[in-house]
Amino acid sequence: MYNPYSLHGKTILVTGASSGIGQSVAIECSKMGASVVITGRNQDRLQETFGMLEGSGHVQIPADLSNYSEIQKLVEQCPKVDGVSHNAGIAKIIPVKFISSETLEEIVGTNAFGPILLTQTLIRKKKINSNGSIVFTSSLSGVYCVHYGESMYAASKGAVSGFAKGAALELAAQGIRVNCVNPSIIQTNIFKNEGDIISDEQMQEKIQNYPLKRLGVTTDVSWAHIFFLSDASTWITGVDLPIDGGYILI
Amino acid sequence: MYNPYSLEGKTILVAGASSGIGRELAIECSKLGALVHIIGRNSDKLSETISLMNEGKHEFHVCDITNDEELDMLVDKLPVLDGFANCVGVAKVMLMKFLNKKALNEIIETNAVAPISLMQKLVRKKKFSKKSSVVFTSSLSGVYTVHYGDALNATSKGAINAFAKSAALDLAAQGIRVNCVNPGVVATDAAFSGTSLTKEEMEAKQQYFPLKRFGQPKDIALAIIYLLSDASTWITGVNMPIDGGYTLL
Numbered sequence: 001m002y003n004p005y006s007l008h009g010k011t012i013l014v015t016g017a018s019s020g021i022g023q024s025v026a027i028e029c030s031k032m033g034a035s036v037v038i039t040g041r042n043q044d045r046l047q048e049t050f051g052m053l054e055g056s057g058h059v060q061i062p063a064d065l066s067n068y069s070e071i072q073k074l075v076e077q078c079p080k081v082d083g084v085s086h087n088a089g090i091a092k093i094i095p096v097k098f099i100s101s102e103t104l105e106e107i108v109g110t111n112a113f114g115p116i117l118l119t120q121t122l123i124r125k126k127k128i129n130s131n132g133s134i135v136f137t138s139s140l141s142g143v144y145c146v147h148y149g150e151s152m153y154a155a156s157k158g159a160v161s162g163f164a165k166g167a168a169l170e171l172a173a174q175g176i177r178v179n180c181v182n183p184s185i186i187q188t189n190i191f192k193n194e195g196d197i198i199s200d201e202q203m204q205e206k207i208q209n210y211p212l213k214r215l216g217v218t219t220d221v222s223w224a225h226i227f228f229l230s231d232a233s234t235w236i237t238g239v240d241l242p243i244d245g246g247y248i249l250i
Numbered sequence: 251m252y253n254p255y256s257l258e259g260k261t262i263l264v265a266g267a268s269s270g271i272g273r274e275l276a277i278e279c280s281k282l283g284a285l286v287h288i289i290g291r292n293s294d295k296l297s298e299t300i301s302l303m304n305e306g307k308h309e310f311h312v313c314d315i316t317n318d319e320e321l322d323m324l325v326d327k328l329p330v331l332d333g334f335a336n337c338v339g340v341a342k343v344m345l346m347k348f349l350n351k352k353a354l355n356e357i358i359e360t361n362a363v364a365p366i367s368l369m370q371k372l373v374r375k376k377k378f379s380k381k382s383s384v385v386f387t388s389s390l391s392g393v394y395t396v397h398y399g400d401a402l403n404a405t406s407k408g409a410i411n412a413f414a415k416s417a418a419l420d421l422a423a424q425g426i427r428v429n430c431v432n433p434g435v436v437a438t439d440a441a442f443s444g445t446s447l448t449k450e451e452m453e454a455k456q457q458y459f460p461l462k463r464f465g466q467p468k469d470i471a472l473a474i475i476y477l478l479s480d481a482s483t484w485i486t487g488v489n490m491p492i493d494g495g496y497t498l499l
Contacts, residue, residue, distance in 0.1 A: 001251040002281045004472050005481075031252045169498045172460030211422030216484045223254050223481035232255075232476065235469035237461060238498040242488050246427075249419045249487040 004232045008033030010082040012229060015065060015118065018045035020188035021137055022087030023052075024218035025225045029085070030054045032226055037078055039063045040088070065114035066106075075121045082129050083229040084122065086115040086136045086160075093149035104152055111156035116163050123171070130175045134167070135228045136160050137221065138180040143240055144248045157182075161240055168238035177237035181224045184244035186216040211246030254481040258283035260332035262478060265315060265368060268295035270438035271387060272337030273302070274467035275474055280304040282475060287328060289313050289338075315364040325371040331378055333478040335385045336365040336410075343399040343446060353402060361406035366413050373421065381425045381483070385474045386414045388430040393489060394497045411489065418487035427486035429477045434493030436465040460495030 012029045016022030018040030026038045026049055035057040040046040043062045050060045063074040065088050089111045122128050138161045142154030161180050168178035220243055227233055262279050266272035268290035279286045280303035288310045290296045296310035313324045340360050388411040392404030411430050418428035456463055473492050
């Protein structure tokens with residue numbers, strides 16, 4: 001069957017694969033024919049994702065990407081890849097006046113330093129094939145809009161989107177493309193994990209702010225990743241793609 | 251075979267399918283399983299497009315979409331659609347100080363007013379199924395960049411781009427999504443005949459693109475299909491630059 005979006009024959013590294021968007025990217029990539037290398041902090045949940053992958057030839061490598069030596073270990077064990085999907089990320093709502101260097105380091109460390117250093121190490125160790133594609137899960141936040149208490153999260157995602165553009169430019173010579181997807185609220189546990197950041201009632205209220213009248217689901221984002229990872233997008237690099245049900249229109 | 255980008259079971263309308271991006275899009279839509287209706291001015295070119303498509307009950311409609319009566323007749327004939335992509339567009343290089351109303355009318359009419367009218371009539375006559383998707387071929391020009399002598403093109407593309415966002419908002423309640431693709435220089439016959447640059451100058455121009463090439467119609471067609479497909483049901487009102495990294499610098 002003709003499918004220019006297929007990942008058949010490609011090896012894709014997926015971070016943050018133990019849950020949420022990363023898990024969905026891993027599963028969908030495997031369904032699209034890719035061999036997937038999945039990584040995440042939680043070994044049990046990573047194993048769970050591993051069990052959900054279709055096809056064969058997949059690898060799981062547990063790693064905490066906020067730790068540089070673990071990044072280096074991951075890259076050593078990682079086979080050569082045709083694509084990288086960065087999804088590891090945390091969210092925390094803290095007003096500006098309560099920011100501390102610890103929480104700042106935690107959020108920017110996980111959301112920005114981790115993916116940036118992983119990209120650097122993969123490039124340095126020549127683990128990304130030419131004509132490869134790198135996709136970051138950035139955010140609407142920090143690139144298109146923000147919300148109250150989101151300044152650190154926005155800073156970390158703004159950093160990712162800025163880095164992606166710089167990397168897109170420098171890596172173009174090797175034929176490696178770099179793009180961001182910028183989701184708004186996706187129904188994942190990222191909100192639950194951090195201690196009920198948003199209540200169910202608040203969530204229902206929020207939906208009314210979305211012209212398409214729903215929140216995102218993980219496949220909304222993973223299919224955008226796959227579009228950018230596939231050969232259907234070989235002339236697209238350095239872009240941010242909002243995935244937001246029309247949120248930023250208003 | 252699993253494919254969330256498939257157009258199987260969908261009816262897609264492609265305007266401007268006699269050549270370039272529109273022709274390529276019609277072909278790719280047919281390969282991905284869609285039933286395709288195509289519009290263009292030249293019946294020979296349209297039947298050539300049909301002959302290049304995967305077999306199916308595709309239909310072509312000869313129509314000058316700048317003519318309101320022809321447009322009404324066309325819309326009446328069309329079936330209910332799941333997607334519409336506008337690829338109608340002309341380009342003209344003219345320095346600002348030489349602009350005139352005639353040229354301005356001509357470009358804005360073809361690139362903005364006509365596609366907007368077509369869209370309006372399709373909505374008005376209820377030609378969209380629930381969960382339809384519409385994609386306008388906008389441009390880098392007028393939205394992200396401009397070039398010398400680009401005022402006509404930039405103005406018309408800025409207009410269609412702005413319209414798409416408004417339509418995205420107005421139609422969201424019906425589940426209809428509206429997005430734009432914003433290509434850089436795409437190697438089509440129209441792009442190359444409309445330029446005053448020499449072949450050598452065009453070669454040199456490719457070096458301004460970090461990925462070191464111009465776009466191919468297929469680069470644009472496959473992005474449009476992503477936006478037409480059910481893989482993008484939470485995306486509306488966006489611009490997608492497709493430019494080999496051009497706007498990075």
